Amino acid sequence: MSAIVKACQFQNTIKNTGVECNIMLGPTAMIIAIKRGQTFTDADLADPVSWMTNLIHAAKSSRVFPLFGQNAPIREINNDKEQDILVTLDDGSKVFLRYGFYSRTFGTTSGGLGYAKALQGLNKSGYSFIEIDQQGLVLCRDNGDGTYSGLVADLTYSPAPTLPDMKSNVFKNHFLLSYSPQELVSYGIVLENGFPLLQLMGLINAKYTTPAVSSTTALKVGVVTQDALTDLVSLFGTAWNSTSNFIVTNTVTGATVTISGVTNASGTISLAGTFTSGTKYTITSAAPSVLKGNLIQGYEIVDPITITIP
Numbered sequence: 001m002s003a004i005v006k007a008c009q010f011q012n013t014i015k016n017t018g019v020e021c022n023i024m025l026g027p028t029a030m031i032i033a034i035k036r037g038q039t040f041t042d043a044d045l046a047d048p049v050s051w052m053t054n055l056i057h058a059a060k061s062s063r064v065f066p067l068f069g070q071n072a073p074i075r076e077i078n079n080d081k082e083q084d085i086l087v088t089l090d091d092g093s094k095v096f097l098r099y100g101f102y103s104r105t106f107g108t109t110s111g112g113l114g115y116a117k118a119l120q121g122l123n124k125s126g127y128s129f130i131e132i133d134q135q136g137l138v139l140c141r142d143n144g145d146g147t148y149s150g151l152v153a154d155l156t157y158s159p160a161p162t163l164p165d166m167k168s169n170v171f172k173n174h175f176l177l178s179y180s181p182q183e184l185v186s187y188g189i190v191l192e193n194g195f196p197l198l199q200l201m202g203l204i205n206a207k208y209t210t211p212a213v214s215s216t217t218a219l220k221v222g223v224v225t226q227d228a229l230t231d232l233v234s235l236f237g238t239a240w241n242s243t244s245n246f247i248v249t250n251t252v253t254g255a256t257v258t259i260s261g262v263t264n265a266s267g268t269i270s271l272a273g274t275f276t277s278g279t280k281y282t283i284t285s286a287a288p289s290v291l292k293g294n295l296i297q298g299y300e301i302v303d304p305i306t307i308t309i310p
Contacts, residue, residue: 023190025133027077028106030069030198031175032130033122033156038062039147049196056203057288057297065122067175069132071201072110075172079104081181099181101154107162107172114227115173118202119158122175128152129177136195141187151188153179203288204298206232208305211268219248219271219307221283225299232299233267239295240264244286246271251280251306275309282306 032052044051055064068074082100089095111118128150131139141149155178162172209222223232223240233240241262248257248271261272275281285291285301 023137023192025131025137025139025190027134028068028074028104028131029134030074030132031067031106031177032132032150032197033065033067033125033127034130034150035062035064036126036128036152037149038064038128039143039149041147045191048194049200052197052200053292053297054289056200057292059287059289065127065202066197066200067119067122067202068106068108069198069201071199072108072115072173074106075109076107077104078107101178101180102184103155103176103178105159105174105176107174109170109172111173112171112227113161116158116161119173119175122156123158125156127156129156132194132197134198136193136198138191138194138197139188140191141183142189143187148189148191151179152183153177201298203300206299206301207303208283208285208301210305210307214275214307214309216275216277216309217272219273219275219281219283221269221271221305221307222267223269223301226302231267232296233264233269236296237264240269242294243271244290245294245296247284247286248273249282249284251282257281277309280306280308 034055040051052064052066055062056066057063080103082103084100085097086094087097108115128141130150133139139151141151143149155176157176157178159174159176161174162169164170205226206223207226209224210220211222212220214220224230225232241264243259243262245262246259248259249255250257257273257275259271259273263270263272271283282304283306284304288300291297291299291301
C-alpha cells in the first residue's frame, strides 16, 4: 500500500509513459458479484474452475454470484459515461473537479422472471465485481499486497426487464454497474485464462415436495427445482442416499432426530428412523457445500419442509 505523502510532491504520482502491453477486455461475457473485501490469490487461480465452484457453493457470507456467462449470454451492452466535471472560472480557465462515473448496463434474453428476481436481489447489495470477457480475460482489483478482489462498485442495480412488443423488442433482463474510472485505472488488473469460468452459473433454487405419505418408520420427500420443477431425485439418484444431506428435527421438542438410512426410488426419498404418530418433523437441507461433497452440485434447497406423521 502506498504511503501518504505531501500533495505537492507530484513526482510521486507521475508514471513512466512507456508502452509494453495493449491487453484490455473486449465485450463482457460474465460478471461475478463478490463480497466487498473478499480476497483471492494466485494459488486460487491455479485451478480456477475448482476455486470458483467452491465459492459458488459456499455459505452466503462468502458465496459469489456469477451473472450471465454461457448459460445466460449477454446480448447487449450499453455504456453510459458521465462527462468529467471541469469548472470554468470567471477568467475562462478550467479546473478539473472529478472524473465522471461509468454506468454500464448488460442485457440478456435468458432467464425470464426467475432471473429477473435473482438479478434484483443484488440491488444495492454493496458487492464488488469481477468481469470476464468473451476471450477469457479477467478484470479484477489488484490490492497491492499479493491478493486480488473485486472492483468496488458504487451501485449494483437491476433495471426493470424490457417487455416485448410486436415490432423489435423481445423480453430482456438487465443488470447495471456504476463505478469510478479511478477505481478501474488505479486498481484494475487484467488476468488471462478465465475462459473455463464462463461455463459456470449460480446455484439453482430447489424445494422439497411430499410425493408420498410418511409413516412412523420413514419420512417421504421429493426434491424439485423451484421454477421448472425438474425432478432432482431422479437426476442425482443414489447421491441422495447419505444421511449428511438432511437435518431432521422434532418441531415440538426441537431435538435433532437421528436418521438411520436413506433410500430413494421413483422420485421419492425415504428417510428411515423412528417417528411418532401425530408429531411434526422438520426436514432441512444440508448446506450446498455438503450437497456438492455428496455429488449433488449446482443446487440449494432454500426452505425446510414440515411433515406430520399420520
